Amino acid sequence: MKATILLLPGDGVGPEVTRQARRVLERLGELAGHEFAFEDALIGGCAIDEAGAALPDETLARCRDTEALLLGAVGGPRWSDPTASERPELGLLRLRQELDLFANLRPVPVFESLRELVPLRADLIPEHDLLFVRELTGGIYFGERHEQGDGTRAWDTLDYSVAEVERVAHVAFRAARQRRGKVASIDKANVLASMRLWRRTIEQVACDYPDVEMEHVLVDAAAMHLIRDPSRFDVIVAGNMFGDILSDEASVLAGSLGMLPSASLSDGTQGLYEPVHGSAPDIAGQGICNPIGALLSAAMMLRHTLALEAEAAAIETAVRAALETGARTADLGSAKVTTEALSTEQMTDVILRALESQLGT
Ligand code: NAD
Ligand code: IPM
Ligand code: MN
16 A cells, blocks of 8 residues: 655654654565655644744644654753743644544553563553553643633633543443453542533443443542552543543553553544653653654554554564563663663664564565
8 A cells, every 4th residue: 555654753752763663664664565655744842943833834734634643752841941832742732633633542562571670569460451542632731721820820721521521432432342341431520520521421421332341430549550450450531631641650561651652543544643752851862762652653553544454463563572582772671681771773673673574574
C-alpha cells in the first residue's frame, strides 16, 4: 500500500524518537512492500520560535489532510514562562480538539524480560497488559473557564456532557470485549457533580454490554490499587486529567515511561500517535532516550489507521525480541542488568535486526 505519514517531531527528545520511528517504518515498508512517504510539520515550542504559534495554521491544515500523524513531544523549560500567552502544550491540545480526537488509547505493555527492573514485588506484576482509555477532548482541560485572574486567584472549570462520556465509554467497552472483559471506570463521584454524571453515564452504557464486567473506582483508591494489585484491572476508562496522571503511574509496570505508546482517535480512521512521555528536557540532546514508546506508537498507527495488523504485530514482536536479548537504554537500567546502556539509535538498530530476521532478510 501507499501511505503518507505526517511527522510532528516537536521539542526535546521528540525529534530523537520520531527519527527512529521513521527508520523502522522505512525498513518495514521495504520488507513488507509498502510505500510510506514522510512529511514534517512544526508543532510546540519550535513552532512558536519559527512561526509564532504552537500550532501554526499550516500545520493544522496539513494535519486535517493526513490520516496518519506521528508526534514526538512538545514543551520544555525554554517555553515555560508562566506569563507567556502562547505555550507549546496548547498546540497539542488544540490539535486534539480540532481533529476531535476524543479517545486516547494508552496500552501498558508488560515485558517478561523487564520484570526484574520493575520496582514492585515480582508476584504483583500483571501477566497481561492494561489498557487505559482516556477521554481527551473534554473535562478540566477544556472547561468553559481558564482564567489567570488578577494574580491572587485563577480558574479552570471541569465539566462533562453525557455525550462526551458516552462516546469514550463505548470505546472502552468495545475494547474490553476484545480483551479480558473488564472495565474499571475512574471517577471522583463522591465529591464532584461532573463525576456523578460520568458515573451515571458509564452505568447506562454498561447496560449495552452485559457480557463486560464493570466496576467504579474512585481515583484516589485507583492510584493505590494500580501498584498494590494491578492485575485486577483490564480496561481502565477515565476522564482527561485522571487518565493522564494514572497512565504515567502505570508506566512503571512497563519498566519505564519511555516504553508507553498511545493512539488518539476520533470516529473515523484518522489518528494521532505519540509516546506517552514528554520532551524529557533532563536527557534531551544526548541521544540516550528510549525510542520504544515512539516505535510502539508507530505500530498502533499501522494497526488503527493503516489497517496493517501483521506489520504492527511485527514491530511489537521485534521490540519484545530486542528486549529479550538484553538490549537496554539507560532508563531501563537496574543493578541486576549487566548490559551496558545503548543509545537511542543503537536500541533501534537491535530492533531493526529483530524485524529483519522476522521478515526474512
Ligand atoms: P517527561 O515525560 O518529559 O519526563 C519525565 C521523566 O521521564 C524524565 O526523567 C525523563 O527523562 C523520563 N523520560 C521521559 N521520556 C523518556 C524516554 N523516552 N526515555 C527515557 N526517559 C524518559 O515529563 P516532564 O519532565 O514532566 O515534562 C517535560 C515537558 O514535556 C513539559 O514541558 C511537559 O509539558 C511536556 N510533556 C509533553 C508531552 C507530549 O508532548 N505529549 C507529554 C508529557 C509532557
Ligand atoms: C500527555 C501530556 C499532555 C497532556 C500535555 C503536554 C498537554 O501530558 O500527552 O500526556 O496533559 O495531555
Ligand atoms: Mn501526560
